Amino acid sequence: MDVVAKIFVALVALIHVYILVLEMFLWRTPRVRKAFGTTPEFAEETAVLAANQGLYNGFLAAGLVFGIVAGGAVGFPVTVFFLACVIIAGLYGAATANKRIIVVQALPAAVALVLTIVAH
Template sequence: MSTAGNVAVGLIAAIHVYILVLEMFLWTTARGRRAFGTEPEFARSTATLAANQGLYNGFLAAGLVWSLLADGTTAFQAKVFFLACVLVAGLYGAATASRRILLVQAVPAAIGLALVLAAH
């Protein structure tokens, strides 16, 4: 697997760990509200939903990390699967929640997926 592809996968995993932290632990803080453009009352009333979203982002990060630790065909298949999941989630989020998600999630996933596929 290419070094560039692995670096991209690692960076995308790190982004999703950061999203997990924002959604699960910082959602109601000034930093979390600033990141997602929410008001204090909205953040308080949606904290449980945000934590659930954060958990899912953590699963994406875990899958990407696993793909970096796996060998051979399993590593390739896991990278493709989890990058595709991130890409679909990013496209859906951009279409339904915020176009910014396209740049934060979908574009990096598309680049990472292209790098992984090109190296195969």
């Protein structure tokens, strides 16, 4: 993978690590409630669900990191698969929850995917 593509893939992985932290560990905090537009009651009631979502975001990050580290014939398809998963999740989130998700999640992954394919 080209260095620029790897940087973009790493950026997408970091975004998902950040989401993991927000959803698994900071879900009930005022800052995260404000970012997600939730009330203290809702945050309390949905903390387990948010943690589960956070864990899945961690798996996306882990897959992307694996793809970068493995590189070559193994890393390329893994990276493409996990970037496609991120794009689909971002599009679904934008359609069902918050339109911003398309910019925060799907767009960086789409750019990383194009760069990864071009670099291959």
